[in-house]
Amino acid sequence: MIKITLPDGSVREFEKGTTSMQVALSISEGLARNVLAAKVNNEVVDANKAITEDSRLSLLTWNDDEGKNTLWHSSAHLLAEALEALYPEVKFWVGPPLENGFYYDVDLNGQTLSPADFEKIEAKMLELARQNNEFKRTDISKADAIKYFTDKGDSYKLDLLERLEDGNISLYTQGNFTDLCRGPHIPNTGFIKAAKVLSIAGAYWKGDEKNKMLTRIYGITFPKDKELKEYLVLLEEAKKRDHRKLGKEMELFTFSEKVGMGLPLWLPKGAMLRERLIQFLQKAQLKAGYLPVATPHIALKDLYVCSGHYEKYGADSFQPIKTPHEGEEFFLKPMNCPHHCEIYKSSPKSYKDLPVRYAEFGTVYRYEQKGELHGLTRVRGFTQDDAHLFVRPDQVKEEFLKVIDLVLYVFNALGFKDYTAQVSLRDPDNKTKYIGSDENWALAEQAIIDSAAEKGLKTVVETGEAAFYGPKLDFMVKDAIGRKWQLGTIQVDYNLPERFELEYTGSDNLKHRPVMIHRAPFGSLERFIAVLIEHCGGNFPLWLSPDQFAILPISEKYNDYAKKVSELLNISDIRGLVDDRNEKIGKKIRDNEVNKIPFMLVVGEKEEADGTVAVREHGKGDIGTMTIEGFSKLVQSTIDNDFKTKQI
RNA sequence: GCUGUUGUAGCUCAGUGGUAGAGCACCUCCUUGGUAAGGAGGAGGUCGGCGGUUCAAUCCCGCUCAACAGCUCCA
Numbered sequence A: 001m002i003k004i005t006l007p008d009g010s011v012r013e014f015e016k017g018t019t020s021m022q023v024a025l026s027i028s029e030g031l032a033r034n035v036l037a038a039k040v041n042n043e044v045v046d047a048n049k050a051i052t053e054d055s056r057l058s059l060l061t062w063n064d065d066e067g068k069n070t071l072w073h074s075s076a077h078l079l080a081e082a083l084e085a086l087y088p089e090v091k092f093w094v095g096p097p098l099e100n101g102f103y104y105d106v107d108l109n110g111q112t113l114s115p116a117d118f119e120k121i122e123a124k125m126l127e128l129a130r131q132n133n134e135f136k137r138t139d140i141s142k143a144d145a146i147k148y149f150t151d152k153g154d155s156y157k158l159d160l161l162e163r164l165e166d167g168n169i170s171l172y173t174q175g176n177f178t179d180l181c182r183g184p185h186i187p188n189t190g191f192i193k194a195a196k197v198l199s200i201a202g203a204y205w206k207g208d209e210k211n212k213m214l215t216r217i218y219g220i221t222f223p224k225d226k227e228l229k230e231y232l233v234l235l236e237e238a239k240k241r242d243h244r245k246l247g248k249e250m251e252l253f254t255f256s257e258k259v260g261m262g263l264p265l266w267l268p269k270g271a272m273l274r275e276r277l278i279q280f281l282q283k284a285q286l287k288a289g290y291l292p293v294a295t296p297h298i299a300l301k302d303l304y305v306c307s308g309h310y311e312k313y314g315a316d317s318f319q320p321i322k323t324p325h326e327g328e329e330f331f332l333k334p335m336n337c338p339h340h341c342e343i344y345k346s347s348p349k350s351y352k353d354l355p356v357r358y359a360e361f362g363t364v365y366r367y368e369q370k371g372e373l374h375g376l377t378r379v380r381g382f383t384q385d386d387a388h389l390f391v392r393p394d395q396v397k398e399e400f401l402k403v404i405d406l407v408l409y410v411f412n413a414l415g416f417k418d419y420t421a422q423v424s425l426r427d428p429d430n431k432t433k434y435i436g437s438d439e440n441w442a443l444a445e446q447a448i449i450d451s452a453a454e455k456g457l458k459t460v461v462e463t464g465e466a467a468f469y470g471p472k473l474d475f476m477v478k479d480a481i482g483r484k485w486q487l488g489t490i491q492v493d494y495n496l497p498e499r500f501e502l503e504y505t506g507s508d509n510l511k512h513r514p515v516m517i518h519r520a521p522f523g524s525l526e527r528f529i530a531v532l533i534e535h536c537g538g539n540f541p542l543w544l545s546p547d548q549f550a551i552l553p554i555s556e557k558y559n560d561y562a563k564k565v566s567e568l569l570n571i572s573d574i575r576g577l578v579d580d581r582n583e584k585i586g587k588k589i590r591d592n593e594v595n596k597i598p599f600m601l602v603v604g605e606k607e608e609a610d611g612t613v614a615v616r617e618h619g620k621g622d623i624g625t626m627t628i629e630g631f632s633k634l635v636q637s638t639i640d641n642d643f644k645t646k647q648i
Numbered sequence B: 001g002c003u004g005u006u007g008u009a010g011c012u013c014a015g016u017g018g019u020a021g022a023g024c025a026c027c028u029c030c031u032u033g034g035u036a037a038g039g040a041g042g043a044g045g046u047c048g049g050c051g052g053u054u055c056a057a058u059c060c061c062g063c064u065c066a067a068c069a070g071c072u073c074c075a
Helices: A022-025 A029-034 A065-087 A115-129 A140-152 A155-161 A225-241 A242-251 A268-287 A301-307 A307-316 A336-343 A395-413 A438-454 A495-499 A525-536 A557-572 A585-594 A605-610 A627-642
Strands: A003-006 A011-014 A037-040 A043-045 A055-061 A101-107 A138-142 A169-174 A176-178 A196-206 A213-222 A298-300 A329-330 A356-365 A379-390 A418-425 A458-464 A472-478 A484-493 A513-518 A549-553 A576-578 A601-602 A611-619 A621-627
Touching: A022 A029, A022 A037, A022 A055, A037 A065, A055 A065, A055 A576, A065 A101, A065 A115, A065 A169, A065 A176, A065 A196, A065 A213, A115 A196, A115 A213, A138 A140, A140 A155, A140 A169, A140 A176, A155 A176, A176 A621, A225 A242, A225 A525, A242 A525, A268 A356, A268 A379, A268 A395, A268 A495, A268 A525, A268 A605, A298 A301, A301 A307, A301 A329, A301 A336, A301 A356, A301 A495, A307 A379, A329 A495, A336 A356, A336 A495, A336 A513, A379 A395, A379 A525, A395 A484, A395 A513, A418 A438, A438 A458, A438 A472, A438 A484, A438 A585, A484 A495, A484 A525, A495 A513, A549 A557, A557 A576, A557 A601, A557 A605, A557 A627, A585 A601, A601 A605, A605 A611, A605 A621, A611 A627, A621 A627
Parallel strands: A003 A055, A418 A458, A549 A576, A549 A601
Antiparallel strands: A003 A011, A037 A043, A037 A055, A101 A213, A138 A169, A169 A176, A196 A213, A298 A329, A356 A379, A379 A513, A418 A472, A472 A484, A484 A513, A601 A611, A611 A621
16 A cells, blocks of 8 residues: 655555546545546656555646646647548647746748648547547557657657657557657647647757757647637737737837837827826935936946946847047947946945945847847847846845835736746855855845745745846736736846956945845836736726816807817826817717727717716716816826825 | 748728728818717829839739748647
């Protein structure tokens, strides 16, 4: 008998050689129907693998990421089986699971696939799935594996085999398809109830452009048909929220071939949104003791040689700007920090001055590769909400806590409710590749971990992911439709203080080196606004909305009154427009509704006589008539409500 | 940078080897209308750029530029 410990801590006894599936059956049949794989002592294995010793066991279902991965990995095999049935010439490379679905890289031997063929493949996959074919594992010697794939003519698999050790090679077979695979897999194909081929794309064999281009077929599957439908709705929704599409429709920003790719042009409405975000953060930063600074867009090469950016990015960056003066070279600034270091150095600092917090909305330029550019999320010129805190080593934690507060304040005000802190620490087995003293690293890492814990942040620790210059904390944000984005970042830096020989005089009257903390709650305004647009689908919080109202006169007779109302609201710092077009009210309502204007104020004979406005809220319709002051209060209370979160 | 797809009016898109069309937006006029599209007329394009084939190219071919998707997830 062996002892199996379940996740709830309970221990049960089973015969040696029992499978996870049998354990599941002993608990309930319903559970067994949902078991996709099992985790035995932290190793994910087939649910029908025999357990031979005392073990901890978790049964993995669709609700576990590992369960999903297993189903999708098996689905890749199912896709391969379907492809082989439909196109006998096909040769296979690899088919891993992804975060959302899976792909298989195949050589179609000259055949081409088009979206028109997708349905045929999906139908075949489901037909094969319904056969409930078991995923059978066969452990095999290397020689036999080579023989099998040589006979089959699968040259790509032979290439994989070359790098595998004998004695550690397995095949999985379902139905008529056998693949080289370490597993694990779901018990049988019947668990796959819905399948969708999503797209095809070229992908070089082994990711090397010198190699042959294979066809990568992306797909996704689900254990329930309903979930596929929900997923497709989500894809549609994501398409509707695409910030590139909404940005164009809402006249927020544009790109011009003449200006250059990756260089966004902010249109008046988008610039208004930007300004509001900047003012919002500036106000919060002033309260938190930041000092605004401003620095130019270019600097001499020497600055970046000193900071190390020249060595690291010089060749891949924009080329230097020459001057008539022989040998003089300027660079577009790729980061604000070197400038801020020089500001720090402009006067001697005492330990009593620290922490010093320099903040700047600094526009930086980076030569991103062509293929990397994407809307506002990857651009070549962007504005960081940058600040650098120069602190004593013993102040790292306190400052970290304050920065976390500021970041959470920002997320709250913008409606991001779901976020995770990702803490990146150094690799303990390879401490030499990092700059800075051992005890300072230990201090900072502990400070970050403690700060995150103190603030009650959901935290994921990534060991070995720290930059060479310091540990960091990144905020991963989930948007309204469940997609993850990396936004704010807080990074400790031991490198730049060293390179710039930054100092402060301590209470001991000796020179000490400060620690630098880089932090940006938005990251960059461009990227942040892109995420914000997709998060709220263009329906910005009222305080950010470029036009907060549109006044719609019933006829031209009331245009003057409309303008008067608009001016009055402007005085209360509420901004909007007067729709004085020669159109009927229905048309005006439709157009402004489509334009996502938060409030529409209909004015006609009655309103002019009473000094009122008839208010319509976006997405809700008529909410009644009120005085201008009443509307002004409504706006104010709506905005206050957006901020009704903890203040810093 | 590499591969593929795309590029026609401000926007969304149709179309053809004989130099172009729709809807929306825009302008003018009629209409002055009370909660999601009133009517009529008009203006607007070197069909991304360069070159080639052809009597003739927006359409075919080559190059180029840009946008989009993918190129990292190694059984």
